[in-house]
Each structure stands twice: as structure tokens, then as C-alpha cells.
Amino acid sequence: MADRDPKIMLEETETMAPPPPAAPTSDPAGKRKRGFAILGSVVLAATIVYGGYEWLFAGRYVETDNAYVAAEIAPVTALAPGTVIRVAAVDTMQVKKGDVLIELDPADARIAVAEAEAAVAQALRRVNQTVETGTALAAQVQATDADIRRKQALVGVASANLARARIDLARREALVSGGAVSGEELSSARNAFAAAQGQLTVAEADLAQARASRGSAQGQSNANAALVGGTAPAGNPDVLAAKARLERAKLDLARTVIRAPVDGIVTQRAVQVGQRVAGGTVLMTVVPLGEAHVDANFKEGQLRGVAPGQSVELTSDLYGSGVVYHGRVAGFSGSTGSAQALIPAQNATGNWIKVVQRLPVRVTLDPKELQAHPLRVGLSMTATIDTGAK
Numbered sequence: 001m002a003d004r005d006p007k008i009m010l011e012e013t014e015t016m017a018p019p020p021p022a023a024p025t026s027d028p029a030g031k032r033k034r035g036f037a038i039l040g041s042v043v044l045a046a047t048i049v050y051g052g053y054e055w056l057f058a059g060r061y062v063e064t065d066n067a068y069v070a071a072e073i074a075p076v077t078a079l080a081p082g083t084v085i086r087v088a089a090v091d092t093m094q095v096k097k098g099d100v101l102i103e104l105d106p107a108d109a110r111i112a113v114a115e116a117e118a119a120v121a122q123a124l125r126r127v128n129q130t131v132e133t134g135t136a137l138a139a140q141v142q143a144t145d146a147d148i149r150r151k152q153a154l155v156g157v158a159s160a161n162l163a164r165a166r167i168d169l170a171r172r173e174a175l176v177s178g179g180a181v182s183g184e185e186l187s188s189a190r191n192a193f194a195a196a197q198g199q200l201t202v203a204e205a206d207l208a209q210a211r212a213s214r215g216s217a218q219g220q221s222n223a224n225a226a227l228v229g230g231t232a233p234a235g236n237p238d239v240l241a242a243k244a245r246l247e248r249a250k251l252d253l254a255r256t257v258i259r260a261p262v263d264g265i266v267t268q269r270a271v272q273v274g275q276r277v278a279g280g281t282v283l284m285t286v287v288p289l290g291e292a293h294v295d296a297n298f299k300e301g302q303l304r305g306v307a308p309g310q311s312v313e314l315t316s317d318l319y320g321s322g323v324v325y326h327g328r329v330a331g332f333s334g335s336t337g338s339a340q341a342l343i344p345a346q347n348a349t350g351n352w353i354k355v356v357q358r359l360p361v362r363v364t365l366d367p368k369e370l371q372a373h374p375l376r377v378g379l380s381m382t383a384t385i386d387t388g389a390k
Helices: 006-016 028-056 107-176 183-228 237-254 367-372
Strands: 061-070 074-077 082-087 100-104 257-259 264-267 282-287 293-299 311-316 320-332 358-365 380-386
Touching (some): 107 183, 293 311, 293 320, 293 380
Antiparallel strands (some): 074 282, 082 100, 100 257, 264 282, 293 358, 311 320, 320 358
16 A cells, blocks of 8 residues: 555545535526515505505594594582571582582571462452452342442323322413412412422432442442452462462572582582572582593594594593493584683685594493493593494
8 A cells, every 4th residue: 555656645535535526607687576566566565455455444544633622511509599507519529419518598598488478378368358359249239239239210200290289280371261279279280290200300310320320339249359350269360470489499498408419529619608699600510420422533534434423432541551441422512622612713815724623423322331441521532433323
């Protein structure tokens, strides 16, 4: 082995070594095509996924965080004047409908009730007196009827006496020429005739006076009957008016105790013991949190598919996203928020810039969810409307 030629050994070694790897061939154009194809596929897939999501899900939901809790706040008003002697409610206190909130001094109201009761009794007495007066006037009318009949009889007697005196006078005047009747008899006949005429005149005057008395008595009776009205004393207008004043006095007495108009939380208390309040003064307010709703201000372009009755999911900043409220679209406001502003925007200028308007949408809430997680008026909410829900 040691005698071998080194050249021969080197050649053998080179023959036994593996051949060197071939140099890779480069194709930049093919790589770019494959890259563009992959990128196009990814873009196409993303477009299809995004379009499908928009068509199936995203396009049917509209959302806004410009939403706030609201409620129909009930003011507690003094309906009758008085002095405050007790305040049973303070701010943040939860009350039920009918709970006593404020008491006013009832002394004046009690006196007014007593006066009204006396006025009712007096009115009843007057009506009863009028009824009795009507009975007396009816009897007076009957008496005048009897007097008229008596006077009519007297007129008949006077008429008969006058006729007899006229006949006697005519007979004697016929016999005067023959001398059968003396002058004295003729004078007596004439005097009797004149007396009969006078008696008839007096009787007729008495009859006229009796008829006038009857007319006066009948008029008084009619006037009295008009006051009574053909009704029972309790139904007389004067009695009814007195009873109405009594009811008003009792109502004012009852209003000295001011009660909660609704269930809710007391806020804005503005009354103290000893304060004199007038009728119509707002003393505090009660917020009915169990009847709270949300006013969500959506952009005008978001309302194309929104309709009353659609379902709404809401979250509050107070509880976070872990508490979800479920509501319904109740309706839309009659104007945008800017139109209701104290000084509305004036766009009649040359440099007018369009501003997207927001329209308040009222959303009712589930009372059970409100009871589980109470809200407060003015809290911020995030509202999402499902425009595909009926």
C-alpha cells in the first residue's frame, strides 16, 4: 500500500466522492404570478366573507351610543294652599304610589268643611220653608176662589135688585100722568133705582178686587213653585250648590295630605317644614324608574329600515356589556334634536355645510330587566336595533 502512487490515490479519491449539487435555476416571473394569484384569492375570499357578513348580519343592525335613559317624571304639586307641618320624604327615597309625602296644616280646611256643612243645612231649611210657603199660597188661592164665588153671588143679587128697581120706577113713571102715583112715591122709586145701581157697582168692584187678589196669590204660588221646581228638597239647586261647596271643602281637606302619584324615587325636594305653599307649587318630583325608557338618537341615514316593533338590545355604561337589556322600538320623534333647540340652526347662507341630523327614537324596556338592574334618568346607553326583526 505504501508503494502506491499518490497521484493514483488522489484520482481514486476524486472518483469515489459524490458529484457536486447542480445549481438551482431561478424563475422570478413565475414566483410573481403565483404570489399575485394567492393574493387575489385571499382578497376574493375576504370580499366574499365580508359581503356575506354584511348581507346576513351587519346590514340589518344599526347602532348608536347617543342614547340616554328617560322617564315620565311626575311632579308632586300642592293642590291647596297651606302651611307644611310634616315632610315624610327626602331625595333618593323610594316610595310607592299612595305613600304620604307631605302634610299641610288642616285647621283652615276643617273650618271650611264645618262652614260648608252649615250652609247645606241652611239651604235645606230654606227649601223646606219655600215648600211650606207654597202650601200656604195654594190655600190662599183657594180662599180667593171662594171669595170670588161669593162676590159673584153678590153681583147677581145686586143685578136682580137693580132690575126690580128699574121695573118699579118704570111702572110709577107710567102712572104719574094719571095721578095714581104721588110725587113722593116716584121719588122713592127713583132713589131705590139709584141705590140698586150703586150696590151693583160696588158688588162688581168687589168681584174685580177678588179676582185681582186671586191673580196675585196665583202668581206668588207659581213663583214659589218655580223655586221648589217640583223636586225633593235634596234635589233643589240651592241645596245641590251648597253640597258641591261642601265636597270642595272636603276635597281641600283631603289635599292637605299629599301622596305619591306613582312608584319611584324622590328627587328635587324643594319644601321644608313651616313653609307656606300656594296651590300649584311643585314641592318635589317622583321618577318612576320602573317605567323608564330610552331615547336613542340615530343618524338620519340609519333609519331607512327601522320601524316600530323591532327588537333592540341595549347596554349601559353603569353595568357594562355584561348586562344586556332587551326592548322594542316604540316610535319616532316628530322632529330632530336640532329643530327642537332653543335657537334652531339657520342654513340660509352662502357657506352652508350639510350636517347629518339625528332623530330621537323611543325604545321601551323590559320591566323585569329594569327591576333586576335599575337604571337612572340621564344614564348613557348603547342601542342596537335589529332591522330584520318584526
